[in-house]
Amino acid sequence: MAYKAIIAGASGLIGSNLLHILLQQQQYNEIIVLVRKQLPVKHQKLKQVIIDFDKLEEYKDFIDGHALFCCLGTTKKQTPNETQYRKIDHDYPLTLAKISQENGVEQFHLVSAIGANKNSSFFYTKLKGELEEDIKEIGIPALHIYQPSMLIGERQEKRPLEKMTGNIFKAIDPLLIGGLKKYRSVQGNTVAYAMFKKSLDTATGTFIYTSDKINSI
Secondary structure (H helix, E strand, O other), rough: OEEEEEEEEEOOOOHHHHHHHHHHHEEEEEEEEEEOOOOOOOOOOOEEEEHHHHHHHHHHHHHHOOEEEEEOOOOOOOOOOOOHHHHHHHHHHHHHHHHHHOOOEEEEEOOOOOOOOOOOOOHHHHHHHHHHHHHHHHOOEEEEEEEEOOEEEEOOOOHHHHHHHHHHHHHHHHHHHHHHHOOOOOHHHHHHHHHHHHHOOOOOOOEEEEEEHHHHO
């Protein structure tokens, strides 16, 4: 059986790697990417849909198939306004999940973050936790949530602080053992490959993967 996938956030570190992976896999014969602007990628399997994320309901006809991979996210530097930040990291993914459920999408794969907790005192982890809980209530047959720690990989935009932090993590990763393994850094393409692999599972329910589980997949 050949599947159809939808990716939101295909220009980011995880999303771009995921797109590359899916285009190479025979299990997928159609990949829809929801983007603000055209990506420099051409492939017979690929269809790019230029959309306004503030009007997602207008594009619901494109949101159907086997799995939706939500890799949306921003940073404080890119989006200093907390209201806009919430729209990108919470409201857009939640709307996509609702449309997915309405259109019978079998799986929803969400990139969240380690420490996601709706009761957190930190804006970022609280927001991620609220999103996870809100999506769980929708009732998608198979919900896969990925909670990576420090993400490693080449990004389109330069992030010198992240690069420095990544180098620190490479040094301390071997020291994070036992229950601390989930805080180890993880490559963006490793997260993407784990998402692909788990999309081939037929199990239903809610599944959460921290960095140690992602690395083991």
